[in-house]
Amino acid sequence: MDSVLSLSIGEPERREEDMRLSYIAIEASKYSAVMKAAFVLSPHKVVIEDAAIPVPREREVLVRVEACGICASDIKFFNGLKSYRETSFGKSSPGFTGHEWAGVVVSTGQDVKTIREGDRVVPYIITSCGLCKYCRAGRENLCAEKRYVHGGFAEYIKVPEQNLIRIPENIRVEDACLTEPTACCLHAIEQLDLKSEDTVAIIGDGPMGLLHLQLIRNLRSKVIMIGHHEGRLKMANTLGADLVINSLEIDPYKAVMEATDGYGADAVILAINNRDAMSTALRLVSKGGRINIFAGAHPDYEISISPNKIHYSELTITGSADALRKNYHEALSLMEKGAVKPSAIVTHTFPLEKIGEAIDAVQKRAAIKAVVKP
Numbered sequence: 001m002d003s004v005l006s007l008s009i010g011e012p013e014r015r016e017e018d019m020r021l022s023y024i025a026i027e028a029s030k031y032s033a034v035m036k037a038a039f040v041l042s043p044h045k046v047v048i049e050d051a052a053i054p055v056p057r058e059r060e061v062l063v064r065v066e067a068c069g070i071c072a073s074d075i076k077f078f079n080g081l082k083s084y085r086e087t088s089f090g091k092s093s094p095g096f097t098g099h100e101w102a103g104v105v106v107s108t109g110q111d112v113k114t115i116r117e118g119d120r121v122v123p124y125i126i127t128s129c130g131l132c133k134y135c136r137a138g139r140e141n142l143c144a145e146k147r148y149v150h151g152g153f154a155e156y157i158k159v160p161e162q163n164l165i166r167i168p169e170n171i172r173v174e175d176a177c178l179t180e181p182t183a184c185c186l187h188a189i190e191q192l193d194l195k196s197e198d199t200v201a202i203i204g205d206g207p208m209g210l211l212h213l214q215l216i217r218n219l220r221s222k223v224i225m226i227g228h229h230e231g232r233l234k235m236a237n238t239l240g241a242d243l244v245i246n247s248l249e250i251d252p253y254k255a256v257m258e259a260t261d262g263y264g265a266d267a268v269i270l271a272i273n274n275r276d277a278m279s280t281a282l283r284l285v286s287k288g289g290r291i292n293i294f295a296g297a298h299p300d301y302e303i304s305i306s307p308n309k310i311h312y313s314e315l316t317i318t319g320s321a322d323a324l325r326k327n328y329h330e331a332l333s334l335m336e337k338g339a340v341k342p343s344a345i346v347t348h349t350f351p352l353e354k355i356g357e358a359i360d361a362v363q364k365r366a367a368i369k370a371v372v373k374p
């Protein structure tokens, strides 16, 4: 594939045509520089088809994707529950929403200065206006113009140079591809101002809950994991949770109060989000406690909340969406030091051709974290 690729990029007279064709699915017979890519044609319908390999322009970089994790947001998109302005269903979005990827640079546009062929990279997935109040404060995740670098469920992806971060040498691709979710957890955790004597309750035993668990254990705070999936709770035990609560068997409120001498949890992370989880969080947080609403709610809902509870108990309720650029670097540095190992939650790996099975395994909860290797 690589030799075909360099041939096509090296031909200047074909360059414009390449650009026009990039990101458009075409038949293999009509074009030589093609790749396999996953397309979601309509909700619930994913196919693998040929697509033109994108051509990097001035400050763009072409990356050979080595691994791409399946995120809950990919599943929501697949099911038609969430849409992205820059990604729509159909033939114009090879690799659709895949953003948890890692890969190797295969070619660079003429003005690229910081990234070289052969570099191992992960994406910083946000592009933003760079000018608004939030962007100026380094909070690009709040920019009204926020878009994502999508398309990791494909053999190749084209990325702006400024959206690439080099992977330290000793990090395996299986860990590196989970830099983005790890960064998102770090962004949530930094809002909770955790101390080592704190007890943190994580509601939701999915991959993000389990990633939070690893990161919080690294801070030496105690972790109570609340969920109701046997396999995931078992993994929470393996990853060092101080207490694991199966909410189908034990009332989480009672169990948390018992474990904290009746105080409740100093911090609560909502790694799933629904009315039940939210009201549980409000019940089991201690006075002076913090709640982070990490997971988005799809569909959204409203709750009634007593202002007096927030007032008299001095509660702090925060939210976190995506991650800041610095969180990506923190995530990689923790992996480099061996302090966290995101791949510990990966239970299934699939080749790109089997992405349908991968999505199925995640949807049916057979997989905790599934990674696709294009």
Ligand SMILES: [Zn+2]
Binding pocket: 071, 072, 073, 099, 100, 180, 181
């Ligand atoms: Zn993600």
Ligand SMILES: [Zn+2]
Binding pocket: 128, 129, 130, 131, 132, 133, 134, 135, 136, 140, 143, 144, 145
């Ligand atoms: Zn902005």
